[in-house]
Amino acid sequence: MNDPILNVKNLTVDIPVSGGTLHAVRGIDFELNRGETLCIVGESGSGKSLTSLAVMGLLGKRLQVRADKMEFEGRDLGSMPQRQMQALRGDRMAMIFQEPMTSLNPAYTIGDQLCEALRLHRKVSKAEAMARAADLLGKVGITAAESRLRQFPHQLSGGLRQRVMIAMSLMCEPDLIIADEPTTALDVTIQAQILRLLADLKREMNMALILVTHDLGVVARIADKVAVMYAGEIVESGSAKEIFDAPSHPYTRGLLNCIPVPGKTKPGEPLGSIPGIVPSLIGDVSGCAFRSRCNQAIEACASTVPERSAGGEHKYRCIHTQLTSEVA
Amino acid sequence: MLAFALKRLGLAVLVTFTVSAISFSLLHLSGDPATAIAGENATEADIAAINEQYGFDRPFAEQYAEWLWNAVQGDFGQSYYFKLPVAELIADRLSVTMTLGVCAISFALLTAVPLGVLAAIRPNSLIDRIALFISVAGQAMPSFWFGLIMIVVFSIKFRLLPPSGSETWRHFIMPTIVLGYYAMPAIMRLTRAGMLEVLNADYVRTARAKGAGAGRVLFKHALRNAIVPVVSLSAVQMGFMLGGSIVVESIFALHGAGYLAWESIGRHDLPTVQALILIFSCFYILFTLLSDLANAWLDPRIRVG
Structure with a gap:
């Protein structure tokens, strides 16, 4: 099976705002094979969440989503009628959200909500659905699953709720799971557990996983592929090894400089930071969006920036072929 | 859930007793009942006789205890004005008021909730504007004026509906709309906001x-959570309709309990007023209790409180 499970070409998301159009996602490409983990990395407002919501077809009608190609298991998501999209969502592809505290409906029990995910797509009895729900709760590390099923979301902690969300996404054994910053709202100790759980489940069920995050530490741990997003574009992509061993875009280097490396970063030495803020994406954006914050910027950065290959899958979008010095 | 229900029920009973004690005291403090009954030209002896006949000369606590004991058993005494048992008098009038109240709140809910939901699905659309117009008009228009306009149009001009009385269901159509329209705007705005x-x-x-369809998302997941404050508001509105529908009852000459209360206050008909206050407050408390229970069923987080 060499056909990618998800193949996206030139995806754009435009948001009409009072001052014109906000080009939140500007022509990104990525593909993902069965069993692979793609991490989409970037800071707030880089368009990474919008990208994942666009794939799920969960963006409001006000937002304009366009793509030359957005294929999931060989079927074009862009031209798919609402009804078929609905049949795919939660069945073949599922999503886990950032905010476990508010992502479960307060009015229904955990069991009801888990069962709903299955019974929307399969003709099974409530009892069968409950049995599967209990089974999956056990799988995501929740003890006393039977009694949890009868509890309401407000009776569970954030970490437990995120485990419930993960179990819910697994109800129909999807081929693709999109996790949008699943650990951001959780305690650090819980974060590691949830990530390990996701990675284990992915391997066990041979699913593809898209993990949206701003945490490079997370990426290093579980990514097969990495896409670094900045201001609505993928500025660098490649295998995790390529990105971490040879970061080629100044922004990626800046991000990597922001995290301490044991043994390399000296105690008391300030960590790197990237000065400035993400530019406004309202109206036409040309050239490299990062140039205002980049210490390598030259005049040519304002014109069209080529996408360069650094060997293998590794690609980056920068005017320079070889960077002369460390960024920031 | 059962513990919650029992707790609320206990509270409701306590509130009912408090209300009965306060209303009984207030009415007896608002003037000497014997003097009021005896009339302007009564002599000292007349008043003394009345005091003895009705038991006003007895200690206050004793009077209250006796009244309450009888009231619990459904005996509210004799009306001073009608010379009839109050219970009988009220039962008759209350059925009119209850019918009107239930019809009016149903009308209000059946129009306000769908309109509020539609307005919320498409905010700032034409339907939202229309809903806003309807609710502002409803809030701004006094009931008596709207009632009179209805009579002019539907009874006098088109001769479709009877203008007054309570004999058939057709007599209730206009009062229902007028009273319901009064409660509708608040319910609609609250539904929309929620x-x-x-x-x-x-x-x-x-x-x-998860792949849920639009209808399922709207009704199963959204409305159930949005409707909680609407339930509370409706209970208050319903309680208000029973006691406060005097204006509408007067316009359409529906002789309901609200109208009777208003008349009885003017006539110093103490047993009737007391009984009505107790019954109105019981209904008020009952509706509040029902709405609390409904909300606890709708939103499990409330059950904890």
Whole structure:
């Protein structure tokens, strides 16, 4: 099976705002094979969440989503009628959200909500659905699953709720799971557990996983592929090894400089930071969006920036072929 | 859930007793009942006789205890004015008021909730504007004026509906609309605001991510959470309709309990007024209790409180 499970070409998301159009996602490409983990990395407002919501077809009608190609298991998501999209969502592809505290409906029990995910797509009895729900709760590390099923979301902690969300996404054994910053709202100790759980489940069920995050530490741990997003574009992509061993875009280097490396970063030495803020994406954006914050910027950065290959899958979008010095 | 229900029930009973004690005291403090009954030209002896006949000369606590004991058994005494048992008098009038109240709140809910939901699905659309117009008009228009306009149009001009009385269901159509329209705007605005908030909630997005259809998302996931404050408001409105529908009852000459209360106060008909106050407050407390229970069923987080 060499056909990618998800193949996206030139995806754009435009948001009409009072001052014109906000080009939140500007022509990104990525593909993902069965069993692979793609991490989409970037800071707030880089368009990474919008990208994942666009794939799920969960963006409001006000937002304009366009793509030359957005294929999931060989079927074009862009031209798919609402009804078929609905049949795919939660069945073949599922999503886990950032905010476990508010992502479960307060009015229904955990069991009801888990069962709903299955019974929307399969003709099974409530009892069968409950049995599967209990089974999956056990799988995501929740003890006393039977009694949890009868509890309401407000009776569970954030970490437990995120485990419930993960179990819910697994109800129909999807081929693709999109996790949008699943650990951001959780305690650090819980974060590691949830990530390990996701990675284990992915391997066990041979699913593809898209993990949206701003945490490079997370990426290093579980990514097969990495896409670094900045201001609505993928500025660098490649295998995790390529990105971490040879970061080629100044922004990626800046991000990597922001995290301490044991043994390399000296105690008391300030960590790197990237000065400035993400530019406004309202109206036409040309050239490299990062140039205002980049210490390598030259005049040519304002014109069209080529996408360069650094060997293998590794690609980056920068005017320079070889960077002369460390960024920031 | 059962513990919650019992707790609320206990509270409701306590409130009822408090209300009965306060209303009984207030009425007896608001003037000497014997003097009022005896009339302007009464002699000292007349008043003394009345005092003895009705038992006003006895200690206050004793009077209250006796009244309450009888009231619990359904005996509210004799009306001073009608010379009839109060219970009988009220039962007759209350059925008119109850019919009107139930019809009016149903009318209000059946128009306000769908309109509020539609307005929330498409904020600032034409339907939202129309809903806003209807609710502002309803809030701004006094009931007596709207009632009279209805009579002019439907009874006098087109001769479709009877203008007054309570004999058939057709007599209730206009009062229902007038009274219901009064309660509708608040319910509609609250439904709209609640739905707008809930439709942006994360769990609604979760429901869509699961593959739930638009209708299921709207009714199963969103409305159930948005309707909680609407239930509370409706209970208050319903309680208000029973005791406060005097204006509407007067316009359409529906001789209901509200109208009777208003008349009885003017006539110093103490047993009737006392009984009505007790019954109105019981209904008020009952509706509040029912709405609390309904909300606890709708939203499990409330059950904890």
